[in-house]
Amino acid sequence: MAPPDENVPTRKVKLNFGIAGASLTEIEREISADEPPPLPVNERLKLIGKPVTRWDGRQKVTGAARYPSDIQLAGMLYGSLVSATETHARIAVIDTSAAEKHPGVRAVHVVEKILESAELRDPTQEIPSKYPIVRYAGQPVAAVAAVTQAEAARLVEVTYEKKPFVVDLERAMAAGAPPVFPAAADQEGSAGGGGGPAGVLQTGNVRGPMKRSSSPEAESGIDRSFAACDVVVEGEFRTRVQTHSCLETHGALADWRVDGLTVYSSTQGTLGVRDELAAIFGIPKSRVRVLTEHMGGGFGSKFGAGNAGVIATHLSRKAGAPVRLFCTRKEEQWATGNRPDARMRLRVGAKKDGKLHAIHLVSHGTAGVGTGAGVGGPIHSLYDCPNVLSEEHDVFTNAGPGAAMRAPGHPQGCFALEQLMDELAAKLGIDVLDLMDRNDSHAARREERKIGTRLFEWSRRKPAGSDKGPVKRGLGVAQAVWYRFTNFDAACEVRIARDGSVEALSAVQDIGGGIKTVIAQIVAEELGLEPRQIDVKIGDTNNPPGPASGGSLTTGSITPAVREAAWKARNELVKHASTAMGLPAADVVLESGRVKGRLPGQKDVSFKQAAAMLATEQISAQAKRKPEYGERAGLRLGGVQFVETLVDTETGIVRPVRVVAVHDCGRPMNLLTLRNQVNGGVIQGLSYALYENRKLDRNTGIMVNPNLEQYKILGSRDVPDIQVHFIEEYIARSSTDASGIGEPSTIPTAAALANAVHNAIGVRIRELPMTPARVLAALGKVPAAKGGAA
């Protein structure tokens, strides 16, 4: 994060501030003198804030879009992984001789260092072994590059010495559990989150507690805080491991040449891949180029080169040829990341006026051989409460490492907190929205609750369990906040050529949110053109740096840089054109493809004609994200979601039928792509709530559903009616005032659905996914079987 530059001259400007249609006013800020002028509200803009169609839509609907896994280079070899078949083992022998003798094989690589897992704090404590210890079934062991995608990988013979393993959270927590690591281990976070602090106390497989408290009393006397409450609600909540299940698997096409390394990477952070490969292979960053024009989904798991990307590079260097290595679907499901599970013991206490007074969370979760299972975010950020204490624990298990997944920790924490808020409201005899009003001072959320109440007709809600008949209807609500993160390493270059063509360049990549389109809109707005007239070139580390797509920070981080570059380019163009046109520069406007004088009758030329007046073949303006306007503040974005569901009490099937999602994202930049994002977040949230569960066989530790058939993801016929509403919130923090939407849109959905289920059947489901088995068990309809429920 760049500190404000104290030597730059500043000026005072009035910026829009507040919520359009509710509290819009103006605020004065002191900003850099060379910042573009404040943007008016969306209503007065031509392209920004409008439903503009996707810039690369045509490429995607015609199959012309080339994803990294589509690229074919001359002489390209096909890489295949050899993955561990044991859950915990020491590798005794890796025999690659048969693979090396195979006529089609050009390179063999044995993995020397496993990435994306925790590492021993003291490496000398590691079990002596020539090869990395296998700590989960599916861990990459070796790889082969061959002329066809054949079965050469099967020729590598691996001999294992099995070790005791543990894959169950509770078993891993128990004293005497088989140790996943022989000593304490840490994992750094990735650009998108995940990982955890170093040096945390570790006992057996349990790291923690990692404590965070909001007050001295919370830190050392939270029970006193609860003693002072009039009403306390508590519960234990359980969520399960969710995998990202990106459609395009992890991997890369690596082309190692004498003059440098080019990598077509399916990544959500081109620069992160470049930097990682440069470091691992000891080559200058300037000799590494990462290209990601399109990519098929990341959801938080595609930061860095990944084991597949690094292995592809090793193979390419050894073979002297480009190597394409993308995970098979099984490898993808085994080893490329997941949202950790969670066991949350939460209690919430309030005074009788409904004001929260104490919140205490003790959580455990497993990120497999990684860390990052913390779920305390919501309790520290959603409501005003003087005494909040979270004690988070990571529990190692012999399973694939977790990775940041769309709002890490938050859907889990929200599932617990918002259900207890629902319960607390009932105990206090007030509406839960009223309870939220009493404890949430965010103006945006208050407005969202108001709007949602009206759109959803919340007044229809009946007492819990009061619906007649076997299929019962229920209404529920939950809300979420996320954080306004900014990555200041975000830049853009805008070029205008003498023929009138315009380019916008950045290393930023498009994870699917449509940043390409937003870039085109901003540049077109400044230049008075149509978005299609802007050639947007992203996903190339040869371009000015761009932020990784994570943390919902892409739009907020890069759009001011785009705007500034476009504005500077505009000014340069106007400087030349106005001279040629005989007008003062200040009198020239660019609109509807024209460059003209402000007043009627003044000179009026086309953009192309104006470009022809440039003194050089092309002009170029570059800009980097400037510091946020105003005093430093931890700002939030968020939303409120209302869910209406049916519950068939004879089959246990939960069928959501309607969702109203009201969100804020600063200045909405593109209503079409934004609504798509929120739909997507809601759908992922419902899928997480109802179906998704990475299952490991408890007796062997092997994943029994490493596919998209038995790992169940919501399909078209499971989608409810979703209505999305945005509030336009001007926060006066940058020259575009845009925020993000990816994560907040998926945080509260499971909680809202769970509250709706409770409203329908009068019984609270505290476990995800809310399968028919769980719902029927909660209704007391499952006869006892030998052993007990899975």
Add this chain to the structure above:
Amino acid sequence: MPERLNLDGKDPKGAGVSRRSFLKGAGLTAAGATAAEATLLGAGLAASGPKTLGPGAVPIVLSVNGAARRIEVEPRTTLADALRTNLALTGTKVVCDRGSCSSCTVLLEGIPVNSCMTFALDVGAREITTIEGLAKGDALHAVQEGFIAADAMQCGFCTSGMVMSCAALLHRNPHPTRDEVNEAVSGNLCRCGTYPHVVDAVVHAAESGRGKGG
């Protein structure tokens, strides 16, 4: 008890399973037959048995987007691989490789099928339409235009399969209800969650009045 039909081959590494091999049948010792032996067997049967090809690459002609394309593929090659690797038509994606996500959907004689679950050699003379073959030059198919207008894609990796399913739907049902669209794409998985916009796109395409194609 009739002997069970079993398929033998090499004992897969590490599985520790002993597969029963069968030596019954028309006097053939085919159990554990190597590829070369199998070809000889095939040749020996030619007079009274079915046509035999492979296991090495064989030349075939596929009719793809209206053009006859000659390629050489092993019999085990799926249509998806033939399209993507041999013909560089990478618009068709392979995602789950098991027929459960339908990202690989192409049309065979206008019918949506999973190309990852189809052997290239099984196609024969049937006309294949891939995503690249839907537009006519610059003129997009109504569904493609609908997808753009309704923003029915995010990362775009499911888009080819979705578009093909929707194009086939519109051809057989020019005015589908929203439920019918959802039914038609019920096998198409979208991890980004674009389903509502996909339905909007098809409704848009149907209303454009060019339901039967561009």
Add this chain to the structure above:
Amino acid sequence: MIPKLVWMDATTLAEAHAALDGSTMIKAGGIDVMDRLKEGLDRPARLLNIRNVAGLDTLRDDDTGLAVGPLVTLARLADQKVVRDRYRAIAEAAALAATPQIRNVATAGGNLLQRPRCWYFRNEQFPCFKKGGAECFAQEGENEYHAIFANDTCAAVHASSLAVALVAFNAAIDLAGPKGTRTVPLEGFFTAASVDVERENALALDEILTAIRVPRASFATASAYVKIAEKESEDWPLAEVAVVLDRQGPVAGRASIVLGSAAHTPLRSKAAEAVLTGKTVTEELAAAAGRAAVEGATPLSGNAYKIPIFETAVKRAILAAAGRKGGT
């Protein structure tokens, strides 16, 4: 990765028979075959494509009943008017299976002969009984989708939804060997795990399924198929039931009630049938039949929840069939 194989294209049944031996795997629509090849469950030297064998894709309805060629696709079965009108449960079972893309290709014969979806069976890392190994991993493992009846050896459920409806209609199948054809009732064709755990049916090595025969449904017959699954979009059933009622007015004459996804074979519930026979179908009676259908279930540690679901599915299928006009 599919192993190298020889491709054989038969155009007549004789050609097909000439090629059948221990190293040859038959492929019709190829859906189950493709999955098994990709999972490494089968590594045949030769693949015998019978998709082009003449005469196997006919669908005929006459006085004797419905004759369905094995190559008739699930999509066609689901859409064919005579099947929808008079053998409704069969059309519904076909229509609700898998995905539209798979239904366009998967054949009726292949669907009946497909092997189980049990995730231990389908994973070559688990040497289970069904693959000649030494245990059933579902017994003490992840068994929420497994059988609740006759499950102590192998807990896999039979995968064919079509079989459930066909057994309820008392269908029979033609099995053509090189020396002649036998016709056997479909119900007995599927075999329990106790008979031979490594197989699901009595198809001989040299036989090809050449016809599915459904006895003519009278105008008093009504049928229904109910599938309960976690997802509405492409999902295997948790429970499925087909009911065929020969009615005399509001009274159930003969009742045929078959459970799918409950056991190693489609499972006829004589107990549930006995509850209905000769009685007027009411909500209470249907519920009683549902309870009878799950009597004696032996759930595993994780699938007792299927019991109330099957009770409900049986009840709803009975009411759906009873509520229909005759001849459906």
